[in-house]
Amino acid sequence: MKNLTLSLILISLAGCSTPPRPAPAKPLVLYRYPMSENAVLLAHTVASHDLKDPESPKFRDTFFVTSDARGEARDKSKDSWCIEINGKNSYGAYVGYTWALLPAGGKSVIMGSSPVGAMASQICSSATYPPAG
Template structure:
């Protein structure tokens, strides 16, 4: 039992990646292609019940010094009963080629978007 516990601890520590690195971000004017890609990455990647019915507002776009793009905003999606659940913060990171890399809602999105608004985003690889 002690060996199993020790292996579990070693495996957990070994699986930890490098710490996030700070990346400078600057606000830019959103274009429809960037917003459409971010919205698709969010609604499909996070398995929204009805991706086509998602509502978006307060969207902001930031260019990362590393070449990627960050889109922040609020999204309102439908639940299994077909009712809207209320607007929640969202965050989507696009790579330098404009493809979706990461999407988050709720607390992680709120934290990342606050960092982006401050000009420095902590990015995990």
């Protein structure tokens, strides 16, 4: 009887163990690649389209961003566009530089102070140059 009780206790305790924790995910590394002059002009045109004064924006940095570190051998169809832009508000004053993101395959620019705009800023500002080689 003691053996049966001990066996039941051990079986019930075995079911209480916690499963092993999964390994933490590797942080996503994003790489920036230069754009041709024509691509930069197109990116500026697309990014300024929805501004209050689309004729007046100032641009500081424009590049492709992707998680692919293979340089020119990367899948360019997965490149997103990052554009640092300073536009005017309703009063005609510049509001300061902010990042705009045109996701790969997307048809609209993400920018602004919304949570989605903050995501665009984080993506563009964290992009680094790919490793040499």
